[in-house]
Amino acid sequence: MPTPRAYRLLLAIFATATVSSSHAAAIASQPVDIGVEWVQVFNDRLGHGRFFAGAGTDRLRVLTSATPSPDTDFYDQSSNGSETAVFLTHPSTPALNVALQFVGLQSGGGGGKNEYTTTFNLANPFVQNQLAAWDATPFALRIENASAPGGETTKWVTAPDYDSSVKLPFLQDVAITGGGLAPTLSWTVPDTTAPITNIRIQIRRIEAEEPGRITAATLLHQAVLPLGSTGYTLDQAFSNGGLTGLPNGLEEGRKYEVAVILESAVPGLIKGRARTFFEFTPLTDDAGNKTIYLPSVDSAGNFNFDIEVTAGETILIDPVVAVGYDYQIGSGDPLFASVSLPDVGDGIFELWLYDLNIADFVFETLLNAGERFTFAGGGVDRFRVLGIEPSVGLDPTDVQAFVTEIGFAGNGRFTGRMTPITTHFNPVPEPSSLALLVLAALALGGTRRSRCGAGALR
Incomplete structure (x- = not known):
C-alpha cells in the first residue's frame, strides 16, 4: 500500500532533524591542536573589483592556512576553531601586531x-618606509587558541621571504561565450618581463551585495590552468562541490565573481600575483555562441x-543595468564610430551627445533597438543613452541585460568605461533640443506601440 503523503512528510522532517542533530553532535566534538599548513607573503596586484x-591597488599580502578555524568546526568536527586568532609581527617594527582576518569558507570572505x-x-x-626592512627580514606569525588540548596554546611561525620586486600585469580582452551552465571564459595575457609560473582561476558565488x-x-571552485592558457570552459565539477551545501557547477540565475590569477612563484612559494576580476550571470541556453566582453567593476x-x-568591426559589451549609461573612451583610444542597442523594455531609447x-x-535622436546609429564627423569620444524603463528590473550583473554593440573609428585598444545612470535622470533640454525631441516623437508616432518604426531620425 502506498505510504500516505502526510506520513511521508513526517518521515522527511524526521530525517532532516536526524541529520541536523548528527551535525550538531559533530560540532560539539573535541578541541584540536594548533596547526599551520602553509604561509605565503607576496605582492598582490588587485584589479578593479567590488x-x-x-x-584597484598594489598590496603586500600575508596569507595562511591555520587550524583549527570556523571551517574545521563545520567540516572536520573540531570545537575550538572559533577561538583561533592569528597575528602578524616583525622585529624591525615593534608596534606591528596586526590581526589576520578569517576569510575561510564559513566567513563569506571568499577565501x-x-x-x-x-x-x-x-x-x-x-x-614604503618599512619595505626595505620587511624585504630583508621575514615576518613572524603568532597563532593563539586558548582551548588547544596539547598544551601549546600559542604557536610561532616564521613567514617565508618577501620579494618586493615582482610585479605582474592584468588580463585584457576578457569575454564570455556560450549559453547554459558551461560557458567559456577567455582572455589575453599581456607581455611581461616577470616570469609567469602559474595561471589560476577562482569562481565565487555572490551571496550579498549593495551599491x-x-x-x-x-x-x-579553483583550478590551476596550463601555462599559456587563454580560456577556461566551466564544464567540470567544482573543486569545493563535495563540501556541505556547495554546488558542483553553475546555477541558473546566480551571480558570480571570477578571478583569473597570474602568479610568479618558486616551488611552494608565491612571489607575485595579479588578479583580474569580472562578474557574470550565466547566459540562457538559447544565447548561442555570441561573445560578450566583460568589464571589471569598481x-x-x-x-x-x-x-x-x-x-569597421563591432564588439558586444555589457555592464550593470540602470536607467541609462554614459559611454566614454580612454585616453588615446579610437573614437566611437557607431552604436546599436538591445531589445529591452519598449525598445526605444534616447541618444545624447556631448557638447x-x-x-x-x-x-540627439531617438533610437530603435537593433538599429545601428553612425556618429557624424568621424566619431565621438562619449555619448549617453537614456530611456531604459526602471520597471524592466534588469539584473545588475546579468551579462545579457543590456548588451551594447559598438563600432570604432580606428584600430587600437578600448580602455574606456561605461558609467550607469542608476537613478531617474530628467535633464531639462535646451530649447533647440526640446524641439528636436518633440519632432522626433511626432515622427516616430506609434513606434512605441507598434515597434515597427522606420528608423532613427538624423
Missing part, C-alpha cells in the same frame, strides 16, 4: 578553507574595459 578590500589574511597598501607612506560592493561571496560603479578593437561648448550632453 569584493576584495583594496581592489579557501581555513584561510586567514591581511594586506598592506604599497602606496601607503608608512609601508558599489559585494558584501559576501563563497569560493566554489567601487564607484564604473565599468572598466581593456579590449582590442578594429576599425563641449556647454560641457554637457544634449539630446
Whole structure:
C-alpha cells in the first residue's frame, strides 16, 4: 500500500532533524591542536573589483592556512576553531601586531578553507618606509587558541621571504561565450618581463551585495590552468562541490565573481600575483555562441574595459543595468564610430551627445533597438543613452541585460568605461533640443506601440 503523503512528510522532517542533530553532535566534538599548513607573503596586484578590500591597488599580502578555524568546526568536527586568532609581527617594527582576518569558507570572505589574511597598501607612506626592512627580514606569525588540548596554546611561525620586486600585469580582452551552465571564459595575457609560473582561476558565488560592493561571496571552485592558457570552459565539477551545501557547477540565475590569477612563484612559494576580476550571470541556453566582453567593476560603479578593437568591426559589451549609461573612451583610444542597442523594455531609447561648448550632453535622436546609429564627423569620444524603463528590473550583473554593440573609428585598444545612470535622470533640454525631441516623437508616432518604426531620425 502506498505510504500516505502526510506520513511521508513526517518521515522527511524526521530525517532532516536526524541529520541536523548528527551535525550538531559533530560540532560539539573535541578541541584540536594548533596547526599551520602553509604561509605565503607576496605582492598582490588587485584589479578593479567590488569584493576584495583594496581592489584597484598594489598590496603586500600575508596569507595562511591555520587550524583549527570556523571551517574545521563545520567540516572536520573540531570545537575550538572559533577561538583561533592569528597575528602578524616583525622585529624591525615593534608596534606591528596586526590581526589576520578569517576569510575561510564559513566567513563569506571568499577565501579557501581555513584561510586567514591581511594586506598592506604599497602606496601607503608608512609601508614604503618599512619595505626595505620587511624585504630583508621575514615576518613572524603568532597563532593563539586558548582551548588547544596539547598544551601549546600559542604557536610561532616564521613567514617565508618577501620579494618586493615582482610585479605582474592584468588580463585584457576578457569575454564570455556560450549559453547554459558551461560557458567559456577567455582572455589575453599581456607581455611581461616577470616570469609567469602559474595561471589560476577562482569562481565565487555572490551571496550579498549593495551599491558599489559585494558584501559576501563563497569560493566554489579553483583550478590551476596550463601555462599559456587563454580560456577556461566551466564544464567540470567544482573543486569545493563535495563540501556541505556547495554546488558542483553553475546555477541558473546566480551571480558570480571570477578571478583569473597570474602568479610568479618558486616551488611552494608565491612571489607575485595579479588578479583580474569580472562578474557574470550565466547566459540562457538559447544565447548561442555570441561573445560578450566583460568589464571589471569598481567601487564607484564604473565599468572598466581593456579590449582590442578594429576599425569597421563591432564588439558586444555589457555592464550593470540602470536607467541609462554614459559611454566614454580612454585616453588615446579610437573614437566611437557607431552604436546599436538591445531589445529591452519598449525598445526605444534616447541618444545624447556631448557638447563641449556647454560641457554637457544634449539630446540627439531617438533610437530603435537593433538599429545601428553612425556618429557624424568621424566619431565621438562619449555619448549617453537614456530611456531604459526602471520597471524592466534588469539584473545588475546579468551579462545579457543590456548588451551594447559598438563600432570604432580606428584600430587600437578600448580602455574606456561605461558609467550607469542608476537613478531617474530628467535633464531639462535646451530649447533647440526640446524641439528636436518633440519632432522626433511626432515622427516616430506609434513606434512605441507598434515597434515597427522606420528608423532613427538624423
